[in-house]
């Protein structure tokens with residue numbers, strides 16, 4: 001018995017020594033390390049779009065699972081713009097607060113997002129709401145050029161974690177070790193566009209600040225990468241100044257792109273996780289050489305939805321569906337298939353007439369049974385900041401116009417109509433810029449036509465407007481008391497099926513009737 005025990009122990013020792021020696025061979029640092037960075041940007045929607053076929057955080061999570069099986073050294077980054085806008089964000093959370101990005105942070109925590117930078121839309125929500133979202137987040141934030149203006153002066157934004165205040169750093173370094181012990185440090189700097197001024201936010205010059213951070217990181221790390229939220233032109237300018245940073249992962253532009261400035265590659269994925277960039281980075285610690293590859297992966301039906309993340313997403317979408325149903329909508333009702341995407345991007349709707357703006361105003365005209373001359377809506381009521389493509393549901397219309405709002409017929413003088421249209425045009429780039437139907441502006445002569453006839457200041461016009469415009473906030477020359485208003489006709493009931501009570505109902509009914 002004793003000898004058997006010895007034999008077993010001896011053979012065990014042999015096994016251990018074998019695995020031990022194997023391990024020591026494995027743990028020899030070969031000087032080569034490979035990591036994966038999974039990049040998305042501008043994600044406003046937690047659920048898949050286009051009748052479930054495209055995007056969705058659960059699909060991103062599944063892609064991450066697949067990459068994780070290939071290489072455990074993966075970092076998932078989101079290059080800004082995620083807390084707003086979305087229709088879910090506008091819904092009440094409790095009696096005091098609205099959801100305001102809570103749903104997104106919850107889903108991002110479950111998706112395995114590791115690192116984010118600020119985008120302009122992070123400052124859409126109130127100061128205390130942003131603080132709450134940062135505190136709820138389980139991922140790392142960095143901010144090279146955007147700071148918090150407080151009574152005590154300009155300070156970094158911070159996260160409160162277990163009662164401890166953790167400042168959001170200007171740079172962040174990912175320290176990675178692979179299975180054989182090769183180590184690498186990847187440093188990140190950021191740069192955020194200053195397009196969303198708030199009295200509690202300080203934007204320092206993005207490019208010089210990013211350059212300073214880049215210079216510091218080149219001394220401290222093996223590879224330096226950018227995570228930015230800028231217009232592509234600014235990314236390219238930045239890239240010229242950061243020749244040793246092989247990759248800038250950007251956001252803000254909502255369509256996928258890849259550019260090269262000398263040796264610096266700039267990538268952006270499609271908004272709303274319709275696609276993601278997979279960057280594979282190989283580094284040789286012996287000669288300091290780094291090679292990268294970049295692959296844009298479409299997040300479509302070829303990728304399943306991660307079950308766990310889907311559950312978290314469903315928790316929030318169920319809540320939203322319930323609220324929309326109470327308003328008389330059927331969010332999952334499919335309305336149309338479009339060949340050409342409907343353009344609701346902020347940079348489009350606030351600067352030029354788009355097909356989505358036209359659909360909205362045409363539906364407003366049609367909501368009135370009797371004749372009218374034209375219709376106008378403030379572009380700021382379109383909060384999608386994305387395009388609607390493929391299959392369009394009632395939810396997409398709600399997403400496009402999260403605030404809804406009543407519509408009215410305003411009989412007014414041509415003189416007032418001209419004033420209103422001129423003012424709308426002067427608000428290019430802002431939410432007060434108007435989208436219209438049956439109106440045209442001639443740039444050369446700076447004149448207007450209504451129904452192909454020159455606008456006559458002496459004539460009377462029946463104009464369909466969003467009732468919001470009658471508050472005189474966006475277009476100062478238009479309010480219920482404006483000189484030139486003859487008559488205002490609006491809904492006289494609370495019927496949720498009355499298109500005059502909600503512009504979204506008007507659109508749904510119009511699309512169904514076509």
Ligand SMILES: [Zn+2]
Pocket residue numbers: 081119120121229251252253
């Ligand atoms: Zn942006």
